[in-house]
Amino acid sequence: MGITNASSTTTLSTNAIEELPINEPLGSVACPICSQEFINLQKLNKHLDRDHGFDNTRNKSSSSLRSNSQKLPTSVGGSPKKQGKQQRIRTTHWEQLGKFPSTCGECNCNLNDSVGATNCRKCGKLYCGRHCRHKIKLNLNAKYDAESGKWYICCKSCYNKRPGYNDYGSYKDLTDDFVRYRNSNSEDKALRLLQLEVRLVKLVDGVFRLYKRYNSNVIMRLKFSNEVSKLERIICPWKDDQNVVDCEICIQPFTLTVRKHHCRLCGSVVCDDPHTMCSKKIPIQLLVNASKELPFKEAEKFKNIKDIQYSALLCTKCTNTLYLKRMFKQSMKEKQSNIIQLYENMNDTSKVILKVLSTFEVLLLQVENSKKSQDSPSEVLLKDLVTTRGKVMRNFSAFNLVVKQINQYKPKNATETKIQKSLQITASEFVNKNIIPLKSLNFNIESGTSICGSSLPNIIDTGPQVKKLSDLLFNNLTIKEVKEYREELMVLKEQSFLVQSMVETAKTQRKFEELKSLDENLKDLNVRIEELENKLGEEGFS
């Protein structure tokens, strides 16, 4: 079938040919799909039929275009067909034109002959000629095949959905390699550590034994230090310091002021320069305490380590190997900084708020809707609303409390100051996003509301619009409200108890700075508790 036979294909081809440069040499035409050149139109037709599936005669029942082409007189005899030899692309999934009004999948224009209806060769949907111009490589099953497929036209969405077309951001995980490299060294390191540990145990045990033996009287004590130095030389062979001119760690030459020393665990010769800290005298008490899990035989029995006046001189290398990892693990177990706890509190509270707020908004919407429809909102709805409002308020007050604590927190170092600032920004963003819009419901706009925590207390007391609504309905405290207040009271009392205990610990630890802020907190809490108790009156806890 030539292009002149099927109206839609004609439109497509002419459109495509318009794209070509005008001064193309006459007689030669290029395929609009794959740009291959042909000497005349007939050859091109054949090529289109064969390679791009423009021949619609093969599948008469399914080809929607066939029905159109029948209306047109067949003007050209067409090129000789080579059916059967060439395999053609699947057309059974094509959408059909004409049975009901079809529209272009892209621009929704009504499809008819003038706009040139075309099926996307991949998904089979119908498009107008302008919106089915992309080219894609398909196999005979109309599936994308970049390797061995042939060029066919397709729609924009098929074009964009090709695998890999909108793919970006490659990355490469090197963790496994890294761990492998780390493990390859770790055996040597473990051996080295073991050696040092064994020596340390020997040294400490030896010192203890000697101490026990010579501690009895003053003369013997003098002998003690002599014996210890003998012991030290047994623990590890000392390097000959005659030929050593430079410190083995900092490489500075030894002088009259920079003296030679032997590390008691590895025997290497290092300096005692206080600036480079290549060696350090460490009291035996510290040595034992920092590595309690080592199998010291004598130390366990010996209670008063403090009495032993002995410090071992260790080089930095040995100290680091022995203790750095221990210290690291130790500090990981320690209680985390208060600011991080505060952050976690804030995070939890804000999550709860978001959750409650969403239900609250849904309820509010329902009430507003029923108002609009002139019905009085149902009682159940209002009750729900009041409960949720109570929850929101309680959570806001909890949030406010946390933010206050964050604001009053005295950072221990520059990093904590930075974190505190970040937390404040996050809190104010949260307030901006969630609380201020809510506040507006209550006609309470303060110009230039400062977004920091300081202005927050107002929010809690004002509460959202529904308060008024509910006030109309429940002039006195309802049972529900009593319950709410009681709950709040309980929370507050618990909090005040907590703060009080914190005050106590602060007092014992003599952290008077914290004490001040804690006291303020406590005062706030107490005021609020009193308020609530007044409100509750006889209904309160007796």
Place this chain on the structure above:
Amino acid sequence: MNLFKVADLYVSRIVNSKAKPNANAEESTKIKALLLDKDTVTTISMCSTQTELLQNEVYLVDTLENPNRDTMRHIKCMVYISPSEESIQLLVKELQNPKYGEYHIFFNNMVSKSQLERLAEADDMEAVVKVEEIFQDYHILNEDLCTLDCSNDLLFRNFELWDEDGLRTVTESITSLLLSLKLRPQIRYATNSKLCAKLAKEVEFSISQNDTSLFDFPTMDTTPILLLLDRKNDPLTPLLQPWTYQSMIHEYIGVKRNIVDLSKVDNIDKDLQKVTLSAKQDPFFHDTMYLNFGELGDKVKQYVINYKDKTQSNTKIETIEDIKGFIEKYPEFRKLSGNVSKHMAIVGELDKQLQLRDIWGVSELEQNISVHDDNQEDYQQLLTLLDSQKLDNFYKLKLSCIYMLRHGNSNPRQMDNLISRLKSSSMPIEDVNLLLKIKKMFHTDFSNNTSVDNMKKTNNVSDHLLSDLARRFNDKLNSRNNNNSTMSDNVFMQHLPEISHILTELSTNKLSIEKYKYLKEPSSIRNTLPPQDTVVFIVGGVTYEEAKIIHEFNQDISKNNNNMRVVLGGNDILSTREFLRSLRL
């Protein structure tokens, strides 16, 4: 191929990193620290904001170089650094005595085996739980424009010879650009450029080195193209005065890494001395960055009017809806007011600079010279401007340069006349020498080049396309200008950068293979369609005017006019001064 999306993806990879993909939520804390080095600080600051980081629990941002960081063992630390020697060394030190509890390490480009081993060696505490390479060793300016931030004088001499380190940096960065876009391209380069040829070989080598490990992307039905161009082939574009908003800010005020320095402006508000201007975060800038000065004026006016409307609407808050609306918009409103004053300040300064330096006259003449055939009228006007006392020497030099590049060969007598005139005027002798140097530098190359009039003689087809494109472009401009403009005509934007024709030709598969050679000749079957994805890299720097062309080209995809997506890159962003300075060296 939206670079901002790539950046977003990478940032979220970093901040949401987990030790193991299935790791449970049972972690000690969620607070994260982000540790950067001097390269990645820029990357992060250009494609993310503090708010975005805070939303992802990054409450602490610091640099690896800062030695005074405090120990916070309960914080997870995301390290994002370039695999440079300095940064690796610093990280080794950090790992030997870790300040944080857990380390996730990200590199912005490929890291070598030995570097990784050194880090592993240092990690005695086993604090590192994740190591990953991501690929963003470049700075993103627009969604289709990136720069490497390497000025020309660091990379090569006389536009002839690569500096060895510079070549490596550029190769690595281009490789990372390709990886981040997941492209395994065929490389084409400007045949007459030694710089491009060398770079093409290096990039190809780098790709083949990592063929299976990194460049293992599924084959696409058309192979993407990496097109390497040489600034030397189009020296006119960076010499002409630019007129789009973005490029004018760069030309007259100066913008570095999205930060505009307004501190030299008289009576500037303290808050406005340094302002950030990002196409990603500032929607007004995003809409106006490619507009010319006339259109920009209208937009700013509109913007201010909108703002005023909004302020006025604030005064009459009567119903609950008003209040609700106001409060909901309140943070946005504050942002808006900040933005309005920012753009007002910038546009005001631009206007002042344009008047002060008499840019209008200069620009009209240089556009005429660059587009018209040699004619007496333009020449006479050039002479008048050169005699002008008011005009800065820099612009006189630049005008003569443009004239020389355009007509210097065809009209040597007038050129000699011009030079002698310059010599006798107050122009410093070095500047006149520079002119001669440029003449020598571009003498052979540029006359062979597809400058406008040469094309007329040699290549009718592309000329037709070109003029057609130019006509369309100008028509568009005219129709815009007719509606509302302070500019009577588009005389200031007649010149079209070379890259425009190159792209048009490439997208129709008509780009000359002689002039833009393939590094590896493709098999003929795969080459039957124009490429769908193209990365253009200009050795010697790009201009924002070219970024505009790329932007318009990419816009055409949505209008179904072409199917090719383009990303533009360059080792630097050029202003006219910057370009002349780099020629001087």
